[in-house]
Amino acid sequence: xxxxxxxxxxxxxxxxxxxxxxxxxxxxxxxxxxxxxxxxxxxxxxxxxxxxxxxxxxxxxxxxxxxxxxxxxxxxxxxxxxxxxxxxxxxxxxxxxxxxxxxxxxxxxxxxxxxxxxxxxxxxxxxxxxxxxxxxxxxxxxxxxxxxxxxxxxxxxxxxxxxxxxxxxxxxxxxxxxxxxxxxxxxxxxxxxxxxxxxxxxxxxxxxxxxxxxxxxxxxxxxxxxxxxxxxxxxxxxxxxxxxxxxxxxxxxxxxxxxxxxxxxxxxxxxxxxxxxxxxxxxxxxxxxxxxxxxxxxxxxxxxxxxxxxxxxxxxxxxxxxxxxxxxxxxxxxxxxxxxxxxxxxxxxxxxxxxxxxxxxxxxxxxxxxxxxxxx
Amino acid sequence: xxxxxxxxxxxxxxxxxxxxxxxxxxxxxxxxxxxxxxxxxxxxxxxxxxxxxxxxxxxxxxxxxxxxxxxxxxxxxxxxxxxxxxxxxxxxxxxxxxxxxxxxxxxxxxxxxxxxxxxxxxxxxxxxxxxxxxxxxxxxxxxxxxxxxxxxxxxxxxxxxxxxxxxxxxxxxxxxxxxxxxxxxxxxxxxxxxxxxxxxxxxxxxxxxxxxxxxxxxxxxxxxxxxxxxxxxxxxxxxxxxxxxxxxxxxxxxxxxxxxxxxxxxxxxxxxxxxxxxxxxxxxxxxxxxxxxxxxxxxxxxxxxxxxxxxxxxxxxxxxxxxxxxxxxxxxxxxxxxxxxxxxxxxxxxxxxxxxxxxxxxxxxxxxxxxxxxxxxxxxxxxxxxxxxxxxxxxxxxxxxxxxxxxxxxxxxxxxxxxxxxxxxxx
Numbered sequence: 001x002x003x004x005x006x007x008x009x010x011x012x013x014x015x016x017x018x019x020x021x022x023x024x025x026x027x028x029x030x031x032x033x034x035x036x037x038x039x040x041x042x043x044x045x046x047x048x049x050x051x052x053x054x055x056x057x058x059x060x061x062x063x064x065x066x067x068x069x070x071x072x073x074x075x076x077x078x079x080x081x082x083x084x085x086x087x088x089x090x091x092x093x094x095x096x097x098x099x100x101x102x103x104x105x106x107x108x109x110x111x112x113x114x115x116x117x118x119x120x121x122x123x124x125x126x127x128x129x130x131x132x133x134x135x136x137x138x139x140x141x142x143x144x145x146x147x148x149x150x151x152x153x154x155x156x157x158x159x160x161x162x163x164x165x166x167x168x169x170x171x172x173x174x175x176x177x178x179x180x181x182x183x184x185x186x187x188x189x190x191x192x193x194x195x196x197x198x199x200x201x202x203x204x205x206x207x208x209x210x211x212x213x214x215x216x217x218x219x220x221x222x223x224x225x226x227x228x229x230x231x232x233x234x235x236x237x238x239x240x241x242x243x244x245x246x247x248x249x250x251x252x253x254x255x256x257x258x259x260x261x262x263x264x265x266x267x268x269x270x271x272x273x274x275x276x277x278x279x280x281x282x283x284x285x286x287x288x289x290x291x292x293x294x295x296x297x298x299x300x301x302x303x304x305x306x307x308x309x310x311x312x313x314x315x316x317x318x319x320x321x322x323x324x325x326x327x328x329x330x331x332x333x334x335x336x337x338x339x340x341x342x343x344x345x346x347x348x349x350x351x352x353x354x355x356x357x358x359x360x361x362x363x364x365x366x367x368x369x370x371x372x373x374x375x376x
Numbered sequence: 377x378x379x380x381x382x383x384x385x386x387x388x389x390x391x392x393x394x395x396x397x398x399x400x401x402x403x404x405x406x407x408x409x410x411x412x413x414x415x416x417x418x419x420x421x422x423x424x425x426x427x428x429x430x431x432x433x434x435x436x437x438x439x440x441x442x443x444x445x446x447x448x449x450x451x452x453x454x455x456x457x458x459x460x461x462x463x464x465x466x467x468x469x470x471x472x473x474x475x476x477x478x479x480x481x482x483x484x485x486x487x488x489x490x491x492x493x494x495x496x497x498x499x500x501x502x503x504x505x506x507x508x509x510x511x512x513x514x515x516x517x518x519x520x521x522x523x524x525x526x527x528x529x530x531x532x533x534x535x536x537x538x539x540x541x542x543x544x545x546x547x548x549x550x551x552x553x554x555x556x557x558x559x560x561x562x563x564x565x566x567x568x569x570x571x572x573x574x575x576x577x578x579x580x581x582x583x584x585x586x587x588x589x590x591x592x593x594x595x596x597x598x599x600x601x602x603x604x605x606x607x608x609x610x611x612x613x614x615x616x617x618x619x620x621x622x623x624x625x626x627x628x629x630x631x632x633x634x635x636x637x638x639x640x641x642x643x644x645x646x647x648x649x650x651x652x653x654x655x656x657x658x659x660x661x662x663x664x665x666x667x668x669x670x671x672x673x674x675x676x677x678x679x680x681x682x683x684x685x686x687x688x689x690x691x692x693x694x695x696x697x698x699x700x701x702x703x704x705x706x707x708x709x710x711x712x713x714x715x716x717x718x719x720x721x722x723x724x725x726x727x728x729x730x731x732x733x734x735x736x737x738x739x740x741x742x743x744x745x746x747x748x749x750x751x752x753x754x755x756x757x758x759x760x761x762x763x764x765x766x767x768x769x770x771x772x773x774x775x776x777x778x779x780x781x782x783x784x785x786x787x788x789x790x791x792x793x794x795x796x797x798x799x800x801x802x803x
Binding site for chain 2: 070071072073074077186187189191193194195196208275279280281282284286287328331333335
């Protein structure tokens with residue numbers, strides 16, 4: 001009899017694990033899962049590093065911390081990079097909230113950076129500093145807005161796919177920057193750095209990075225209020241929930257789409273402006289440094305909440321700088337930092353699965369197997 | 377269930393195994409090599425270094441690039457020679473020529489490095505602002521051109537005193553390597569493999585500016601000093617490190633342009649490997665490639681940065697100033713040649729090179745003697761170059777002195793950019 005049951009069981013083939021969606025997890029538990037994930041990722045990174053270097057795990061963790069906060073130079077850099085990543089995430093979030101998948105942040109940053117650099121390079125000598133900075137800012141914002149408007153216009157009027165469109169705009173910006181570098185640098189090296197862009201540096205308050213950080217801090221509050229408490233913000237979320245509902249209640253969907261993407265692009269371009277005018281004083285094709293893509297993660301992990309994004313971007317930057325230091329201190333190839341960052345991101349993103357879903361290990365079968373054993 | 381668990385466990389083990397496996401290729405070279413043609417120069421290490429001393433290095437790529445490997449190896453030799461601990465020598469690799477260099481330099485200065493050294497031309501502009509930010513840290517930059525201009529005091533500002541350029545008289549090494557190439561061509565002519573007119577050298581260069589032009593011209597003059605019928609064709613890759621481009625440039629030189637010997641000034645193994653496959657003799661740069669190319673490698677010239685590193689450390693710890701421009705030659709041990717591959721090089725190469733080394737050191741031989749080259753059939757009696765780097769690209773300095781082009785005398789980085797007869801640029 002029992003044998004029969006067993007055979008039947010095999011035929012229906014119940015999976016070892018099955019998954020159900022969680023209704024809603026209490027906040028404390030959700031946080032717990034995420035903290036566990038970060039700890040687990042650190043543990044795993046430690047194991048990998050020990051495996052490769054043979055060093056003790058605590059020196060690895062100390063090195064990670066040291067990489068992000070070890071010296072005052074590093075603290076400032078961690079703050080600056082967090083701010084820059086956060087600003088891009090804020091820009092993307094405005095678009096994401098209306099379910100417009102802007103993955104062209106990279107290109108929008110670059111076009112803003114390019115506009116800034118072009119102003120500094122060609123008219124730097126001929127206008128006073130304050131006017132130059134103003135011109136740089138305005139051209140950058142316009143360039144970014146246009147870069148955001150283009151895909152929005154085609155989506156609004158012809159229903160094109162915004163993901164592909166924004167993605168492809170990235171390559172257009174990269175090529176434009178390359179073109180500028182070739183034309184502007186007469187040495188043949190294609191580099192435009194601080195020795196070429198000598199005018200229009202943003203004023204230094206307290207520290208070279210402080211102004212950029214301050215701008216982003218203000219921006220964070222502004223975007224939070226804009227999305228949560230203004231009519232625009234409301235329209236964005238209604239369009240995001242359902243375009244038909246939006247139309248039904250009299251929202252001009254096309255207008256909202258265009259306006260929001262112009263803002264999204266302009267904020268990305270603001271980051272380009274801050275990078276070139278404020279800290280880099282130079283431009284390369286990798287000025288955006290993948291922030292346009294990393295910010296997608298920052299935004300999603302924070303569930304589009306601007307204040308949560310402060311934490312997620314800080315976490316990602318902390319880990320990246322830590323991993324960089326680990327590969328440097330232990331004399332490993334710089335790719336090792338990428339491996340560590342990859343592991344950490346894998347855990348952080350992976351844990352969202354456990355926040356949203358629950359795993360059930362199928363016990364019934366185990367019991368059966370035990371019974372079968374007992375019989376035997 | 378157990379099956380599944382076992383499968384999972386196996387999969388996990390395999391992943392770990394894959395991580396653990398390190399590339400472990402044996403050194404398959406059995407080529408017979410000579411002694412070093414230029415004898416090693418003893419380093420001056422007779423000074424005390426405080427425990428807290430730190431030096432930081434910024435490299436464009438990592439050890440996979442022959443160029444960066446040359447810097448990293450030199451740093452390690454310096455570390456051993458001076459008995460520095462690992463914590464005292466910090467090397468940052470894959471730092472691109474952009475704001476990443478600023479970040480890296482700032483980070484090294486913030487960690488307490490007394491000296492920060494960067495190795496790539498494009499790092500320079502991003503290093504200078506950091507030098508201004510940290511006046512108590514010495515910033516040294518290889519291949520750069522701006523230090524002596526930045527150091528000038530003007531009415532508007534005081535000159536930058538903690539930023540320095542360095543290079544080496546590598547054209548001397550290139551010349552000697554060229555002699556080895558010329559002797560190989562002579563051997564091929566004598567053996568009836570090629571006619572005198574078919575003695576065409578192919579050269580894979582990175583960019584069409586002075587550093588590369590100076591290099592291939594001195595190499596060519598070396599070859600022509602022993603093989604008068606030689607000509608040369610140059611192809612550019614427009615990148616310092618692009619293995620595929622360098623490989624295809626070398627292949628094009630061999631098959632399309634009928635070059636019978638190849639040399640290169642770009643940093644990957646692309647060209648040497650292409651030569652090994654095609655069986656065409658190769659004169660390398662940045663270090664010996666005999667292990668990978670035992671059948672075709674002849675000799676390699678390289679800059680040895682160890683003497684400069686030891687020098688800057690000594691100046692800093694003894695409280696002396698570092699030269700704004702420093703250029704080491706054979707005498708300082710900065711210009712070196714690898715061991716010669718006796719299986720490929722022509723007979724007598726080693727002796728000939730040793731003889732010329734003595735001549736160069738005695739000042740009897742000038743690589744860029746104006747009697748040895750012409751432009752459009754005419755001797756070059758006067759030539760203005762852009763030595764001062766104000767970004768104007770206007771030549772202002774007379775470079776022909778005492779019957780020779782005085783390379784690297786007014787500034788460490790090369791400025792010989794004359795296109796001479798006998799060399800054709802193809803791309």
